[in-house]
Amino acid sequence: MDKNTSSSSSSAAAHVLIIPFPAQGHVTPMLSLAKLISFSGVFTTFVNTESIHRRLSGSGRIDGRRLRFRAVPDLLTDDGGNERDFDFPSMFFNLQESMRRGSTETYKKLLTEEFIGEWPPVTCVIADGVLDFAIEVAGEVGIPTLVFRTSSPCCAWTYATIPSLINNGIIPFPEECDMDEIVKGVEGMEGIMRRRDLPSFMRMVKSTEDNHIKLMNGFNSNLVSGKVIIFNSFDALDPTLLPIMSSYWPPIFTIGPLHLLTKFWVKNSCSSSLRQEDRTCMTWLDNQPDKSVIYVSFGTVAVMSPEQYIEFWHGLVNSGHRFLWAVREDMVKGKQEMEVTKEMEEETKKRGCMVEWVPQEEVLAHRAVGCFLTHCGWNSTLEGMVAGVPMICWPYFSDQMINSRFVSDVWRIGLDMKDVCDRNIVERMVREVMEGESALELRSSAARMADLARKSIDENGTSRANFESLVSYIKSAEL
Numbered sequence: 061m062d063k064n065t066s067s068s069s070s071s072a073a074a075h076v077l078i079i080p081f082p083a084q085g086h087v088t089p090m091l092s093l094a095k096l097i098s099f100s101g102v103f104t105t106f107v108n109t110e111s112i113h114r115r116l117s118g119s120g121r122i123d124g125r126r127l128r129f130r131a132v133p134d135l136l137t138d139d140g141g142n143e144r145d146f147d148f149p150s151m152f153f154n155l156q157e158s159m160r161r162g163s164t165e166t167y168k169k170l171l172t173e174e175f176i177g178e179w180p181p182v183t184c185v186i187a188d189g190v191l192d193f194a195i196e197v198a199g200e201v202g203i204p205t206l207v208f209r210t211s212s213p214c215c216a217w218t219y220a221t222i223p224s225l226i227n228n229g230i231i232p233f234p235e236e237c238d239m240d241e242i243v244k245g246v247e248g249m250e251g252i253m254r255r256r257d258l259p260s261f262m263r264m265v266k267s268t269e270d271n272h273i274k275l276m277n278g279f280n281s282n283l284v285s286g287k288v289i290i291f292n293s294f295d296a297l298d299p300t301l302l303p304i305m306s307s308y309w310p311p312i313f314t315i316g317p318l319h320l321l322t323k324f325w326v327k328n329s330c331s332s333s334l335r336q337e338d339r340t341c342m343t344w345l346d347n348q349p350d351k352s353v354i355y356v357s358f359g360t361v362a363v364m365s366p367e368q369y370i371e372f373w374h375g376l377v378n379s380g381h382r383f384l385w386a387v388r389e390d391m392v393k394g395k396q397e398m399e400v401t402k403e404m405e406e407e408t409k410k411r412g413c414m415v416e417w418v419p420q421e422e423v424l425a426h427r428a429v430g431c432f433l434t435h436c437g438w439n440s441t442l443e444g445m446v447a448g449v450p451m452i453c454w455p456y457f458s459d460q461m462i463n464s465r466f467v468s469d470v471w472r473i474g475l476d477m478k479d480v481c482d483r484n485i486v487e488r489m490v491r492e493v494m495e496g497e498s499a500l501e502l503r504s505s506a507a508r509m510a511d512l513a514r515k516s517i518d519e520n521g522t523s524r525a526n527f528e529s530l531v532s533y534i535k536s537a538e539l
């Protein structure tokens with residue numbers, strides 16, 4: 061199968077079942093993909109755990125002619141997700157286990173259903189690359205699987221190199237090691253990757269039997285277990301890495317930024333937000349000058365101590381710039397113990413706005429936003445790129461470590477504040493992104509990046525072409 065050639069042997073009866081890991085950062089891009097594929101005429105079933113399915117209802121989810129939503133039981137409580145348990149491998153292993161026990165029967169039934177009305181049987185699955193159970197069960201019932209990896213290509217490649225870093229004695233890290241030392245021997249990342257840019261879990265690994273290593277190995281084998289790999293990314297971002305990755309892996313389809321492609325193709329569709337958006341921030345933004353606001357968000361999973369929260373807050377206030385901060389109610393651990401001075405509150409009232417959850421894509425696209433202080437989750441990073449907004453990165457864990465390195469040192473559209481949380485540094489970085497010569501430089505490279513992102517989804521763009529080949533492949537008999 062050549063991803064650059066469209067197949068002519070298409071069947072009208074293609075039906076794809078798409079199943080994401082139950083978390084916002086996975087549901088969002090996979091729902092975009094579901095909308096796009098169904099819009100291309102393919103029957104599409106979007107499957108979530110019951111808790112996510114319920115939360116999507118609040119965003120106006122309705123079955124359409126070629127797109128339908130289905131739920132599988134998951135044996136989890138509906139408490140806003142598994143996003144609060146930060147023993148990462150345990151969180152994953154428990155979730156996989158609860159899905160394996162709770163969802164398999166219903167999932168299998170969906171996979172093996174005969175014609176229902178005009179809906180044909182499922183012909184292929186697009187499974188989240190971290191959802192082992194979904195890939196295994198599709199294999200058991202003989203349905204071809206395509207793997208969607210919701211993180212960045214540079215993250216997937218970093219994970220893939222871990223076994224060789226173990227063989228070369230780089231992992232586990234030696235005691236008292238230099239975290240800024242360049243990690244040698246990672247093809248395509250020569251001179252870029254330092255110890256501190258590896259997934260944060262590697263800092264905890266003491267032996268090769270560690271659960272974090274097992275987890276990464278599981279992700280790696282899932283990735284290559286499907287017929288193709290799909291990334292929410294675009295070719296111009298990784299001209300060095302993608303050809304290397306393609307030489308080792310099944311065919312790769314880079315079809316992003318999906319939120320941009322969806323905006324152009326699919327009008328009036330439901331939102332993917334799993335939380336209630338507070339739109340008062342949009343009115344606040346309307347009253348601010350152009351490019352004057354720092355938008356701050358640390359995504360859906362990151363948590364911080366009250367001390368870290370106060371450092372960020374002081375840094376923002378001391379910078380003298382305006383800021384909009386999305387502060388999830390579960391973002392600060394032990395918030396009640398925090399002492400906030402009257403002065404901070406007064407200064408925030410003058411030029412700040414703090415809400416729990418914002419419509420982020422809209423916020424980033426607003427003319428008043430001039431900087432994005434982000435944890436560098438892959439969706440947020442892409443959303444910032446598309447909006448052409450320079451970033452300050454404070455990665456929290458996992459893939460965010462390498463994403464922030466690429467933002468600052470490869471794509472050069474922001475600054476990396478990794479592993480530091482100090483009010484003076486926050487203030488200095490905000491000034492660097494918002495004021496003077498450095499601000500102009502960062503803005504123009506962020507604008508160039510936004511242009512590349514837009515071009516990738518244009519009529520002749522690479523992501524557009526890759527998406528069309530993917531649909532042809534799904535419709536074809538080649539599966």
Ligand code: UDP
Nearest residue numbers: 085359360361386417418420437438439440
């Ligand atoms: N998001 C949002 N409103 C907020 C904060 C975040 O809509 O107030 C969205 C954001 O647009 C992104 C997603 O939540 O699509 C977060 O995904 P990401 O991969 O960046 O981070 P993670 O979920 O891993 O923390």
